[in-house]
Amino acid sequence: MTKTLLLLPGDGIGPEVTAVARRVAGRLITGGLALAVEEASFGGASIDAHGVPLTDDTLTRAKAADAVLMGAVGGPQWAGQPYDKRPEAGLLGLRAGMNVYANLRPARCFSALADASSLKRVYVDGLDILFVRELTGGVYFGEPRGVETLADGQRRGVNTHVYTTSEIHRVARIAFALARTRKGEVVSAEKGNVMEAGLMWREDVQALRDAEYPDIKLSHMLADNMAMQLVKNPRQFDLILTDNLFGDILSDEAAMLTGSLGMLPSAAIGDPGKPGLYEPIHGSAPDIAGRGVANPCASVLSLAMALRYSLGAPELADKVEAAVEAALDKGARTPDLGGTMTTTAMGDAILAGL
Numbered sequence: 001m002t003k004t005l006l007l008l009p010g011d012g013i014g015p016e017v018t019a020v021a022r023r024v025a026g027r028l029i030t031g032g033l034a035l036a037v038e039e040a041s042f043g044g045a046s047i048d049a050h051g052v053p054l055t056d057d058t059l060t061r062a063k064a065a066d067a068v069l070m071g072a073v074g075g076p077q078w079a080g081q082p083y084d085k086r087p088e089a090g091l092l093g094l095r096a097g098m099n100v101y102a103n104l105r106p107a108r109c110f111s112a113l114a115d116a117s118s119l120k121r122v123y124v125d126g127l128d129i130l131f132v133r134e135l136t137g138g139v140y141f142g143e144p145r146g147v148e149t150l151a152d153g154q155r156r157g158v159n160t161h162v163y164t165t166s167e168i169h170r171v172a173r174i175a176f177a178l179a180r181t182r183k184g185e186v187v188s189a190e191k192g193n194v195m196e197a198g199l200m201w202r203e204d205v206q207a208l209r210d211a212e213y214p215d216i217k218l219s220h221m222l223a224d225n226m227a228m229q230l231v232k233n234p235r236q237f238d239l240i241l242t243d244n245l246f247g248d249i250l251s252d253e254a255a256m257l258t259g260s261l262g263m264l265p266s267a268a269i270g271d272p273g274k275p276g277l278y279e280p281i282h283g284s285a286p287d288i289a290g291r292g293v294a295n296p297c298a299s300v301l302s303l304a305m306a307l308r309y310s311l312g313a314p315e316l317a318d319k320v321e322a323a324v325e326a327a328l329d330k331g332a333r334t335p336d337l338g339g340t341m342t343t344t345a346m347g348d349a350i351l352a353g354l
Contacts, residue, residue: 002034003311006065008042008058008094011087012284013294013343014071020296020347021069021303024323027354028307028316035311038065042094043073043087044284053090059097067310068098068277069303072284096136100268100277101167102174103133103247104305107234107254107264112328116259116337123234124257130182130239131254132175133247135268137167140244161197163243168204174269175241176213182238185217189226189242189250201243223250230254255281260336262295265302267309276310278302292342295334297324300350323353 007022009015022037029035040058041049053073062068073087083089109117109127117124142160150156172188179186186209192199202220209218221229223246229236230253242250255264261282268277280298288294301324308317332349333339341349 002036003066004036004038004064005306005311006061006068007037007039008062008068008070009039009045010042010071010073010284011044011075012072012286012289013282014043014073014284016289016292016294016343017280017296017299018069018071020343020350021299023347023351024300024303024320024354027351028313028320031354033313033316042070043090044075044078046090047078047081047085047087053085053087054093054097059094062094062098062277063275065275067275067306068094069299069306070094070277070279071299072280072282074284075286075289092140095268095277096141098268098270098275098277099136100270100274101134101136102171102269103131103135104178104267104269104309105131105133105247105251105255105264105281106266106305107131107251107258109258110263110325110328112325113259113263113337118256119231119234127235127257129234129237129254130178131247131251132171132178132239132241133251134163134167134171134243135247136244137163138244161195161245163197163201165200165204168201169208172205172208172241173212175239176209176216179213179216179239184215185238186219187226187237187240188218188220189223189240189246190220191223191246192220193222198243205241226250227253230257251281260295261298262334262336263297263301265298265305267302267305269309276306278306278310292344293335294343295336296343296347297328297334297350300324300347319354320350323350326353 009018107129109124114121114125139161142162188205190198190201192202264281304317304320307313327349
């Protein structure tokens with residue numbers, strides 16, 4: 001049965017790196033993978049073409065696909081748009097519309113890049129952390145929110161951090177299930193010492209583990225302590241479960257331990273059988289867009305995650321990841337990694353490993 005991959009190249013370097021992922025997908029299709037690849041506009045490109053960052057048609061196609069692979073969105077040319085009309089609003093709308101509530105962000109340090117990390121090799125060589133971040137709740141989505149003018153002329157900004165037990169349990173189930181495929185360990189991060197919703201997160205995660213996953217070793221850590229531990233001894237962690245805000249911050253911190261943001265993929269998944277959303281975690285990088293020097297590895301590795309979690313081809317995911325590692329071992333480097341290769345040349349090096 002042929003599955004469908006929808007590409008949303010986005011803005012800035014998004015189309016450049018997505019084109020390499022498309023080449024890799026094409027090689028797999030030539031090798032026998034039953035996959036149809038489609039494409040749609042998204043983000044700033046969609047604003048320019050349709051006046052909105054996410055059209056109803058694109059969302060419908062995303063929900064009907066088996067997997068969605070996107071580039072980055074945003075750029076200075078759309079900075080003056082209202083928040084609900086900016087490219088980033090399209091991303092939030094896509095996540096909510098697809099109901100992808102668990103963000104999987106691996107922080108893996110390839111041995112060939114250990115010296116490019118912000119930490120010494122001894123701390124990061126062999127690093128392999130998987131973050132499971134709640135993606136559609138918390139302070140980014142809570143109500144009330146906004147900015148108001150008070151009677152005395154001051155402005156007051158409000159964002160609400162809110163979670164329900166069901167929101168916590170559904171992302172924790174994914175974390176515990178993934179832990180069974182790794183080391184069987186989960187560290188959950190929150191700020192329960194100063195936030196009632198954080199304490200509730202800790203209690204509900206623990207209750208679910210006790211009731212349904214007694215084989216998983218669960219520990220809890222305050223998010224600020226985890227930020228410190230990630231630069232002190234990052235290899236102590238295997239799988240980290242956390243909420244939307246802390247997951248956003250902590251996974252970006254861990255990303256820099258790996259050598260470059262250009263190496264890191266991500267997945268956003270929801271209920272079984274529903275399509276997942278896959279994307280490199282780097283931004284649209286307007287300063288280098290169009291120069292052909294962006295690192296495509298994160299986009300290719302995001303394709304590998306799509307193969308593993310949505311397209312039913314985990315063995316091909318392993319091959320794609322091995323091809324990226326082989327390219328790095330042979331010295332393939334884009335400028336962000338200290339090399340001179342173009343985006344296209346890096347793609348050629350990866351394809352040579354397939």
